[in-house]
Amino acid sequence: MTRDAKRLGEFELIAKYFAPLARGERGALGLTDDAALFEPKAGHDLVLTTDAVVAGVHFLENDPPETIAQKALGVNLSDLAAKGARPRVYLLTIALPRAVDEPWIKSFAAGLKRAQARFGIGLVGGDTVATPGPLTISVTAVGEVPRGRMLTRGGAKAGDDIWVTGTIGDAALGLRAAHGENLRLDDKQRAALIARYRIPEPRSGLGPRLLGVAHACLDVSDGLIADLGHMAAASRVGVEIAVADVPLSSPAAAAVEADRAAVSELLTAGDDYELAIAAPPAKRKQMADLAAAAKTKLTRIGRVVRGRGVVARGAGGATLPLSRKGFTHF
Ligand code: ADP
Numbered sequence: 001m002t003r004d005a006k007r008l009g010e011f012e013l014i015a016k017y018f019a020p021l022a023r024g025e026r027g028a029l030g031l032t033d034d035a036a037l038f039e040p041k042a043g044h045d046l047v048l049t050t051d052a053v054v055a056g057v058h059f060l061e062n063d064p065p066e067t068i069a070q071k072a073l074g075v076n077l078s079d080l081a082a083k084g085a086r087p088r089v090y091l092l093t094i095a096l097p098r099a100v101d102e103p104w105i106k107s108f109a110a111g112l113k114r115a116q117a118r119f120g121i122g123l124v125g126g127d128t129v130a131t132p133g134p135l136t137i138s139v140t141a142v143g144e145v146p147r148g149r150m151l152t153r154g155g156a157k158a159g160d161d162i163w164v165t166g167t168i169g170d171a172a173l174g175l176r177a178a179h180g181e182n183l184r185l186d187d188k189q190r191a192a193l194i195a196r197y198r199i200p201e202p203r204s205g206l207g208p209r210l211l212g213v214a215h216a217c218l219d220v221s222d223g224l225i226a227d228l229g230h231m232a233a234a235s236r237v238g239v240e241i242a243v244a245d246v247p248l249s250s251p252a253a254a255a256v257e258a259d260r261a262a263v264s265e266l267l268t269a270g271d272d273y274e275l276a277i278a279a280p281p282a283k284r285k286q287m288a289d290l291a292a293a294a295k296t297k298l299t300r301i302g303r304v305v306r307g308r309g310v311v312a313r314g315a316g317g318a319t320l321p322l323s324r325k326g327f328t329h330f
């Protein structure tokens with residue numbers, strides 16, 4: 001921590017910036033105790049997930065603290081949405097390098113506050129440490145689903161439709177734009193794509209509505225093809241998608257127009273935080289209605305087949321060759 005943050009001290013930091021984020025949660029005990037209490041709603045399962053974001057890996061060091069906060073929480077909310085869970089509480093561990101000062105923490109807390117209000121989740125605890133390494137933020141989020149009803153990756157059946165929310169590949173282009181690549185975009189398009197990289201849009205409105213309708217669901221974080229592969233493997237089926245049906249934003253479509261090869265990048269790059277869903281064709285109308293109710297764009301891009309793995313078909317039905325399927329850390 002810098003002198004600023006140090007002068008404030010760990011406990012003052014928690015009291016000043018994090019305790020206000022815990023005000024709505026009785027079980028947080030004002031962030032003054034060793035642990036928090038949480039009482040689940042009767043007849044519900046708790047859904048637990050954790051994801052860390054690291055400077056230089058998941059966000060850029062100089063990204064605004066508000067957006068870093070929204071990403072740290074958002075990637076976890078995306079996992080809860082994919083399981084059909086409603087967000088309830090979260091724990092926050094932050095490892096702060098020296099360069100982080102008090103104004104940074106203040107804006108970071110403001111970003112958390114905004115995301116909390118929007119998604120109905122409260123802070124109940126965490127840990128604050130100093131690190132000689134990059135800024136690292138780990139969130140553990142807790143959600144609820146009616147008992148026994150959590151959506152999994154494992155329920156897809158041959159014959160199901162494959163759907164995807166939002167648009168695919170924007171964050172990958174946004175990262176390139178944030179690194180200063182031109183991409184022949186106007187300022188507005190560039191800003192929109194960078195925002196898509198910085199701030200995921202967890203599909204929290206749609207996720208819980210899918211319970212009892214979808215057979216399988218997961219969030220697309222490592223790349224569409226890789227994540228559909230995870231669903232296919234868990235469900236012991238194959239997946240076929242039509243590349244032309246994959247929803248692209250207008251700047252992404254323009255990038256593909258300019259360079260056909262870009263499409264494989266968009267299908268295999270990470271950070272989309274959209275939902276991929278398998279649901280039976282008999283539920284097509286219902287799926288469309290649920291998406292409309294959740295004000296979420298939802299597009300049918302393919303189907304579940306017998307077999308294994310993922311095939312992406314281009315124009316004329318030819319298989320798109322993909323040298324890599326998605327992002328991996330190691
Ligand atoms: P202990 O060492 O007993 O685990 P800490 O000193 O780490 O306690 O934390 C004191 C209190 O502050 C605890 O209630 C903890 O949950 C909370 N806390 C610490 N860091 C954070 C944080 N980054 N976000 C939210 N709560 C935090």
Ligand code: MG
Pocket residue numbers: 126127128
């Ligand atoms: Mg501790």
